[in-house]
Amino acid sequence: MLQVHPKTVYYWVRTGRLNALTSPGGLLRVRAEDARALCQSAGMPIPAELATVKRRVHVVEPDKTVSRSLVRNLKAKGFDVRTYEDPYEALIATAKEPPELLIIDVRHPGIEASRAISALRRDDNTKRTRVLVWSDIGHDEHSTLLEAGVEAVVPRGDAAALVKAIK
Known part of the structure; x- marks a missing residue:
């Protein structure tokens, strides 16, 4: 599919350039999202098999009206x-089936967002998942989230900034 020798793929996995899961039989399995991300970062052409794979996004939003609007725009x-x-x-769904992107409103009672995001970054399966925070937060919390591994913090309600951050 990538038109490279299997040893090259193994090298990419071993050096951390390509994320792979190991089957119970010891075989390596590469998710389509990870292979596509490697192609993009290395400037390689994206094979047709990977170009048609839909990119998965998890949206964490308590307001159903806002959630529907985000879903409509992302779809x-x-x-x-x-x-x-x-x-x-x-977070459980993200750990089980990592998306390409997680958009989360961190203003939920009982969740410490920076710790949750740090945990995602430490997990081999989710460390490449892009995380965007969609929330109105103060500068101190903004800095803490960026240190934890958030790609961007987008002000709640600024759909144009969110679309720009997703690209």
Whole structure:
């Protein structure tokens, strides 16, 4: 599919350039999202098999009206979107089936967002998941989240900034 020798793929996995899962039989399995990300970062052409794979996004948003609006906009851009009101449910789903992108409103009672995001960054399966925070937060919390591994913090309600951050 990538038109390279299997030893090259093994080298990429071993050096951390390409994320892979190991099957119970010891075989390496590469997710389509990871192979596509490698092609993009290395300037390689994206094979047709990978170009048609929908990019998965998890959206954590308690407000159903806002959630529907985000889903509509993301689906129009070709994303496979899954929504969650409960951040814990979203984090569990993200760990089980990592999306390309996690958009989370961190203003949920009982969740310490920076610790949750740090945990995602430490996990081999989720460390490459892009995380965007969609929330109105103070400068101190903004800095803490960026240190934890958030790609961007977008002010709540600024759809144009969110679309720009997703690209």
